[in-house]
Amino acid sequence: MNIQRIVLSISFVCLFTFCAAQCKLQPESQISLKTAFENKFLIGVAMNANQITGLDSIGDSVIIGNFNSIVAENCMKSEMIQPVEGKFDFSLADQFVKFGESHKMFIVGHTLVWHSQVPKWFFTDDKGLEVSREVLIERIHKHISTLVGRYKGRVKGWDVVNEAINDDGSYRASPFYRIIGKDFIKLAFQFAHEADPDAQLYYNDYNMALGGKREGVIKMVEELKREGIRIDAIGMQSHIGLYSPTVGEFEKSILAFSSLGVKVMMTELDLSVLPSPWENTGANVSDRVAYQEKMNPYKNGVSVEKIAEWEKVYSDYFKLFIKHQDKISRVTLWGLTDADSWKNDWPIRGRTDYPLLFDRNHKAKPIVAKIIKMITTPSEM
Ligand code: GLA
Numbered sequence: 001m002n003i004q005r006i007v008l009s010i011s012f013v014c015l016f017t018f019c020a021a022q023c024k025l026q027p028e029s030q031i032s033l034k035t036a037f038e039n040k041f042l043i044g045v046a047m048n049a050n051q052i053t054g055l056d057s058i059g060d061s062v063i064i065g066n067f068n069s070i071v072a073e074n075c076m077k078s079e080m081i082q083p084v085e086g087k088f089d090f091s092l093a094d095q096f097v098k099f100g101e102s103h104k105m106f107i108v109g110h111t112l113v114w115h116s117q118v119p120k121w122f123f124t125d126d127k128g129l130e131v132s133r134e135v136l137i138e139r140i141h142k143h144i145s146t147l148v149g150r151y152k153g154r155v156k157g158w159d160v161v162n163e164a165i166n167d168d169g170s171y172r173a174s175p176f177y178r179i180i181g182k183d184f185i186k187l188a189f190q191f192a193h194e195a196d197p198d199a200q201l202y203y204n205d206y207n208m209a210l211g212g213k214r215e216g217v218i219k220m221v222e223e224l225k226r227e228g229i230r231i232d233a234i235g236m237q238s239h240i241g242l243y244s245p246t247v248g249e250f251e252k253s254i255l256a257f258s259s260l261g262v263k264v265m266m267t268e269l270d271l272s273v274l275p276s277p278w279e280n281t282g283a284n285v286s287d288r289v290a291y292q293e294k295m296n297p298y299k300n301g302v303s304v305e306k307i308a309e310w311e312k313v314y315s316d317y318f319k320l321f322i323k324h325q326d327k328i329s330r331v332t333l334w335g336l337t338d339a340d341s342w343k344n345d346w347p348i349r350g351r352t353d354y355p356l357l358f359d360r361n362h363k364a365k366p367i368v369a370k371i372i373k374m375i376t377t378p379s380e381m
Contacts, residue, residue: 034066037331040322043066046110083119097151107154110162113144165205167210204235232263237267239270264324296351
């Protein structure tokens with residue numbers, strides 16, 4: 001045996017012993033979320049500015065260890081990326097995309113056309129008057145082609161249109177709709193497709209388990225498909241509560257959307273433990289309710305009973321996602337830790353909520369091991 005062979009054999013034995021020890025040391029429940037979901041669907045997380053810039057370095061390592069897809073919570077929204085007409089600010093978005101690439105993640109762009117977090121100039125001329133249909137179409141075109149074009153081949157999927165349908169299924173009377181009519185949706189998808197023909201394109205909305213919204217979205221997507229417009233998936237935001245929606249209604253939407261020949265994604269999952277001022281949990285970001293002490297019951301921690309209730313609901317949803325894994329392409333959490341969540345301030349400012357999978361110390365909550373176990377040892381669930 002020559003020296004090279006001896007070195008090779010020793011290395012092989014060492015590697016084998018190391019791997020065997022690792023396997024033994026690592027109980028199944030310790031594998032990460034992304035490993036557990038590897039052959040099912042992508043598991044993603046929304047990143048905030050502190051995570052994108054590396055200020056929250058602990059958060060970054062938790063993201064790298066657990067998720068294989070990322071979406072930017074805010075930095076790609078129009079008010080951030082094009083605050084002034086023609087002046088694009090890509091500083092954060094560039095860092096976000098670089099982060100995803102360096103960790104081989106599926107990068108999602110959020111969001112191209114949305115009536116909220118949009119700068120005022122988008123709809124007005126220099127006299128402050130509403131612009132014409134032609135001007136608005138041109139502005140949408142420029143916005144989409146610049147943004148999608150910059151990240152062509154790197155951002156793999158885009159939330160093209162966000163929240164265009166009301167809960168009753170009618171079109172939301174946003175400035176986009178008022179000025180252009182429902183064609184703004186079709187045009188946005190066309191512009192995005194032109195800018196990156198390989199990118200996946202999505203429609204995204206909240207309260208998607210409501211019958212009225214479900215029907216409205218189905219009609220809209222059917223129309224897009226009839227006209228030959230590329231649409232790859234429907235995003236159900238999934239800002240859910242303990243009592244609403246029901247898993248049954250949610251499942252109806254997964255089935256109905258998937259039967260349109262598109263994938264279904266849970267794009268902004270969080271499960272609030274707090275009382276909701278309304279029957280539906282929803283996510284109309286402009287809806288606000290005044291603070292009341294009784295609406296903030298868990299300032300100093302959540303009771304064991306409430307946590308058990310919360311875990312049961314999360315488990316029921318993940319069981320549903322696993323059951324329909326053939327229809328689902330991605331489940332994304334809207335934030336990493338409870339401290340990062342918008343739910344602490346919506347719809348009532350200044351509350352303490354616990355909607356995510358990681359606690360305020362970046363520690364995985366027990367639900368994470370339970371979710372992983374659903375996959376590694378399904379018989380025990
Ligand atoms: C909606 C949007 C998100 C985010 C949440 C609230 O769901 O799609 O971008 O703004 O509201 O944080």
